Amino acid sequence: MSLDNTVLHIADVHKSFGGLHALSDIDLSVKEGTTHAIIGPNGAGKSTLLNVCIGRLIPDRGAVIFDGEELTGKSPHEINQAGVARVFQTPEIFTELNVLDNVIVPILSKRDGSYRFNPMKSLKQRRGAYDEAMHLIEDVGLNPKDMSGSLSRGDKRRLELAMCLSQHPRLLLLDEPTAGMSRHDTNSTIDLLKKIKERGMTKVVIEHDMHVVFSLADRISVLAEGRIIADGTPEEVKNSAVVQEAYLGG
Amino acid sequence: MDAIFLQILNGLDKGGAYALIALGLTLAFGTLGIVNFAHGALFMLGAFCAVSIQALLTLSKKVKDESITFFDAYKEQPYLEIWWGDIGTTIIDYAVPISILAAIPLMLLIGLSMERGLIRFFYKRTHAEQILVTFGLAIVIQELIKANFGANPIPTPAPDIVSGSAKIGSALGLSDAIVYPWWRLIYLSFSVVVLAAVFAFLQFTTFGMVVRAGMHDRDMVNLMGIDVERKFTIVFGLAAVVAGLAGVMYAPILPPDYHIGMDFLVLSFVVVVVGGMGSLGGAVAAGFLLGILQSFASMNEVKSIFPGIDQIIIYLVAVIILLVRPRGLMGRKGVMED
Amino acid sequence: MLPKKITDSELSIVLIFSAVVLTMPIWLAPIGAGYPDLLQKFAIFGLFAIGYNILFGMTGYLSFGHAAFLGVGSYAAVWSFKLLTMNVLPAVVFGVLFSGLFAFLIGYVSLRRSGIYFSILTLAFAQMSYNLAYSVLTPITNGETGLQLTNHDPRIIDTMLLDQAPEGLPSTVLFGVKMSGYPGFYFCALILILGFFIALRISRSPFGLVLKGIKSNQTRMKFTGFNTRPYMITAFVISGMYAGLAGSLMAVTDPLAGAERMQWTASGEVVLMTILGGVGTLIGPVLGAGLIKYFENIFSAFNDKALHELFAFLPDGLENFVVTVVSPFVGEGWHLTLGVLFMIIIIFLPGGIIQGMEKINNRFFKRSSSAKSGSNES
Numbered sequence: 001m002s003l004d005n006t007v008l009h010i011a012d013v014h015k016s017f018g019g020l021h022a023l024s025d026i027d028l029s030v031k032e033g034t035t036h037a038i039i040g041p042n043g044a045g046k047s048t049l050l051n052v053c054i055g056r057l058i059p060d061r062g063a064v065i066f067d068g069e070e071l072t073g074k075s076p077h078e079i080n081q082a083g084v085a086r087v088f089q090t091p092e093i094f095t096e097l098n099v100l101d102n103v104i105v106p107i108l109s110k111r112d113g114s115y116r117f118n119p120m121k122s123l124k125q126r127r128g129a130y131d132e133a134m135h136l137i138e139d140v141g142l143n144p145k146d147m148s149g150s151l152s153r154g155d156k157r158r159l160e161l162a163m164c165l166s167q168h169p170r171l172l173l174l175d176e177p178t179a180g181m182s183r184h185d186t187n188s189t190i191d192l193l194k195k196i197k198e199r200g201m202t203k204v205v206i207e208h209d210m211h212v213v214f215s216l217a218d219r220i221s222v223l224a225e226g227r228i229i230a231d232g233t234p235e236e237v238k239n240s241a242v243v244q245e246a247y248l249g250g
Numbered sequence: 251m252d253a254i255f256l257q258i259l260n261g262l263d264k265g266g267a268y269a270l271i272a273l274g275l276t277l278a279f280g281t282l283g284i285v286n287f288a289h290g291a292l293f294m295l296g297a298f299c300a301v302s303i304q305a306l307l308t309l310s311k312k313v314k315d316e317s318i319t320f321f322d323a324y325k326e327q328p329y330l331e332i333w334w335g336d337i338g339t340t341i342i343d344y345a346v347p348i349s350i351l352a353a354i355p356l357m358l359l360i361g362l363s364m365e366r367g368l369i370r371f372f373y374k375r376t377h378a379e380q381i382l383v384t385f386g387l388a389i390v391i392q393e394l395i396k397a398n399f400g401a402n403p404i405p406t407p408a409p410d411i412v413s414g415s416a417k418i419g420s421a422l423g424l425s426d427a428i429v430y431p432w433w434r435l436i437y438l439s440f441s442v443v444v445l446a447a448v449f450a451f452l453q454f455t456t457f458g459m460v461v462r463a464g465m466h467d468r469d470m471v472n473l474m475g476i477d478v479e480r481k482f483t484i485v486f487g488l489a490a491v492v493a494g495l496a497g498v499m500y501a502p503i504l505p506p507d508y509h510i511g512m513d514f515l516v517l518s519f520v521v522v523v524v525g526g527m528g529s530l531g532g533a534v535a536a537g538f539l540l541g542i543l544q545s546f547a548s549m550n551e552v553k554s555i556f557p558g559i560d561q562i563i564i565y566l567v568a569v570i571i572l573l574v575r576p577r578g579l580m581g582r583k584g585v586m587e588d
Numbered sequence: 589m590l591p592k593k594i595t596d597s598e599l600s601i602v603l604i605f606s607a608v609v610l611t612m613p614i615w616l617a618p619i620g621a622g623y624p625d626l627l628q629k630f631a632i633f634g635l636f637a638i639g640y641n642i643l644f645g646m647t648g649y650l651s652f653g654h655a656a657f658l659g660v661g662s663y664a665a666v667w668s669f670k671l672l673t674m675n676v677l678p679a680v681v682f683g684v685l686f687s688g689l690f691a692f693l694i695g696y697v698s699l700r701r702s703g704i705y706f707s708i709l710t711l712a713f714a715q716m717s718y719n720l721a722y723s724v725l726t727p728i729t730n731g732e733t734g735l736q737l738t739n740h741d742p743r744i745i746d747t748m749l750l751d752q753a754p755e756g757l758p759s760t761v762l763f764g765v766k767m768s769g770y771p772g773f774y775f776c777a778l779i780l781i782l783g784f785f786i787a788l789r790i791s792r793s794p795f796g797l798v799l800k801g802i803k804s805n806q807t808r809m810k811f812t813g814f815n816t817r818p819y820m821i822t823a824f825v826i827s828g829m830y831a832g833l834a835g836s837l838m839a840v841t842d843p844l845a846g847a848e849r850m851q852w853t854a855s856g857e858v859v860l861m862t863i864l865g866g867v868g869t870l871i872g873p874v875l876g877a878g879l880i881k882y883f884e885n886i887f888s889a890f891n892d893k894a895l896h897e898l899f900a901f902l903p904d905g906l907e908n909f910v911v912t913v914v915s916p917f918v919g920e921g922w923h924l925t926l927g928v929l930f931m932i933i934i935i936f937l938p939g940g941i942i943q944g945m946e947k948i949n950n951r952f953f954k955r956s957s958s959a960k961s962g963s964n965e966s
Contacts (some may be wrong), residue, residue, distance in 0.1 A: 005623060076749040077810050080811055086811055092807055094801050098802060105809075108798065109814050113813075114815035115815045115818045116794070118793055118795050119826075120789050120790075121794040121795060122789070123794055127857045167813070328949065375938075379938055382934045383931055384931070386860075386928075387925065389926065390855065390928055390931065393923045393924035394916070396923075397916045397924065473697070478632060516711055516712055516852075523709070525615055527705070563715050568712065576700060
């Protein structure tokens with residue numbers, strides 16, 4: 001493995017809550033432009049791992065290195081400004097704003113940085129942001145004028161995805177992007193995610209649905225009881241004895 | 251040394267009042283999730299309960315003043331004195347202790363009707379709206395008191411028998427100069443007893459156990475088929491009684507007026523912030539701590555170095571706590587830390 | 589389609605607003621509000637509420653301490669009159685600057701926390717300022733008496749420019765025009781229009797959208813790369829400066845300042861104005877401020893005699909009864925009415941008048957638009 005095309009390196013991360021070891025000895029590399037899936041049974045530590053990556057949790061030991069830069073200990077907005085965006089398990093959107101404004105906000109963050117005092121500028125003058133947002137909203141198939149709070153669950157997820165994409169992150173973290181979706185919605189989300197892949201965005205996906213995992217992932221890591229028990233291409237993981245034991249024998 | 255001991259004593263009674271109010275605030279927040287800006291008004295209602303009982307007992311009739319013989323002079327004589335003579339006088343003298351008996355059912359009733367009549371409709375609404383509606387209620391209660399009792403403080407003396415001071419210094423083998431008014435000593439003991447009773451109630455009864463469990467995880471307790479809401483209503487009534495009693499007993503120390511409620515509420519909120527939201531022990535500890543600190547800050551020696559420190563000491567402590575330890579002295583980690 | 593376009597263009601909004609504000613002396617005259625003292629109050633409290641709404645309406649942070657900034661603005665303005673000049677411009681500038689500075693200090697600490705903690709902290713700091721103004725800060729605030737002009741104030745700039753000192757207490761001026769009566773109102777009105785314009789721009793700026801994002805979902809804002817704290821502090825300071833501006837205008841129209849302006853009930857009043865009109869709307873707070881001040885004016889003027897006259901048409905017993913019931917709410921009891929109104933609004937109409945009107949309008953408008961589309965089809 002050559003280091004130069006590794007975007008995300010999770011190095012020897014430990015995290016425990018009280019006496020419970022949520023994560024131990026996690027060592028993971030994600031290569032530029034790939035889709036890396038993390039699977040595992042409930043309580044295996046998948047969400048904890050993502051939370052460590054985006055600065056919600058601080059690991060007890062070890063480091064998260066993104067693009068040669070250590071993320072550990074940085075605040076969430078710094079991590080996002082560095083180029084990491086995240087889609088949450090329950091959609092985190094601005095329910096009081098309409099779909100268009102929901103997507104413009106992250107574009108502003110990308111343009112203006114973490115703080116900019118421009119109270120006398122008009123949003124309307126920022127045609128660029130507006131056009132870009134409209135384009136993305138069309139991509140995910142939403143209506144820009146809708147209030148985001150009244151969207152269906154699947155549409156909220158799509159909106160959140162659009163919000164993250166609008167920032168052109170180098171790394172996109174997705175926490176169960178299809179959970180609770182109908183088969184139809186799941187398939188359209190898969191299509192959408194495949195489209196992003198063509199743009200060369202690196203993705204880390206946590207997913208339960210094996211159909212989704214195997215149609216998207218280039219590489220899969222299997223997490224169980226806070227440890228990585230297998231790591232490889234979808235074919236390798238599918239045939240791994242350890243994985244079969246963890247999933248079927250356990 | 252003596253001076254320090256005296257200041258600690260002086261701070262304890264005020265600290266007791268803070269602790270009692272802050273305890274109720276924390277209970278209401280922990281159980282019902284309500285931030286009650288009208289809690290200070292309950293304290294005030296307690297104090298005015300004493301005022302009203304005193305006024306009731308001293309209802310007077312105009313009688314001829316026999317001691318003045320040059321002309322016809324009239325004076326007001328309470329009915330109780332006219333009817334029962336010295337016994338009547340004694341009863342009037344004991345207006346404040348009598349008020350306690352009246353205050354318990356009255357405050358319970360006020361507390362329960364407040365929760366059933368207003369606050370329960372706000373469980374599902376935002377914290378901002380809860381704050382605002384109780385804030386409005388606080389204004390209403392305060393203005394009603396002002397309309398009925400006027401704007402001036404009303405002296406409500408303690409019984410004569412405890413009007414002097416206890417010679418604590420000589421009793422403890424310290425300087426004779428250390429004296430402490432009996433009533434404040436009573437207040438301090440009273441607040442400790444009430445606090446202990448509340449804690450014992452929460453700790454050792456089944457009811458208290460359910461309440462504590464409910465504070466921890468409401469849904470879980472609901473799932474167990476226990477009607478948490480009714481229990482929490484009673485807790486709110488209890489908090490009202492505690493605040494009311496704190497007010498009744500405080501009337502002889504500080505003649506109550508219409509803004510006493512808000513004055514104490516603001517300080518008690520700061521106490522809760524310092525102690526840690528959701529921590530009953532923290533509220534009590536911080537109450538006494540801040541009472542003592544305030545008493546130290548009012549010493550002339552301290553004031554000559556930092557003028558005005560007595561006015562702001564509590565807020566300063568709150569600022570420092572917030573900057574250094576945002577969750578408060580005894581707050582649980584992660585609870586309301588942002 | 590026309591109304592839609594008009595409400596979209598900033599210029600037309602400001603023009604309409606200006607026209608309405610500047611003609612207030614005319615159209616408020618029939619309801620007995622067309623005199624300068626009250627009109628000045630409308631403008632000043634409108635400004636106060638607009639500023640408060642920038643914090644509460646846009647970010648959702650509920651402050652109970654804004655009266656403190658109002659007080660600071662008043663004190664700074666009166667000091668400017670005492671020390672420098674009776675010209676109102678420096679007074680207004682100092683009012684805004686000092687309240688902004690003060691708001692920064694309080695905001696810096698209070699914004700360490702959010703939600704209820706923030707409300708509690710701002711309330712505590714306002715009470716602290718109020719206590720201080722009455723006690724230690726007496727040299728600056730003149731305690732209970734309040735800060736007033738005196739004959740031996742230095743007024744450095746004025747004495748430099750004028751050869752002889754004028755007789756008696758001078759009045760506040762704007763380059764020779766006395767700031768009492770109608771000129772005072774028009775000065776306040778122009779500043780109100782300016783304040784409204786700035787608030788309009790803020791709410792339509794990227795900065796304003798970020799504030800709304802913070803109100804809606806602060807967690808998402810952080811994970812979207814925004815450092816929310818400086819945004820909050822900025823919003824807090826801006827709204828504190830509006831409060832200071834309002835406070836200095838109070839001193840402009842009547843050059844004295846007292847600590848009672850900083851009391852918690854005064855903070856509560858601006859919250860009520862904002863909510864009554866409609867939180868988060870632009871015009872709502874101005875409307876709320878106007879209504880409250882108008883009714884305060886009417887209610888405070890009543891006494892028992894006036895009440896008896898008002899209800900004279902009722903039979904005697906009933907008249908006495910009604911007067912007894914009503915009298916605690918009028919005159920001195922205006923604050924009681926305010927408290928009751930506060931509760932009623934929160935309980936029944938938390939969206940305020942603007943939202944209430946929108947609801948009615950929507951029902952009305954929808955019916956008419958569906959009728960119209962129906963006719964198009966046919």
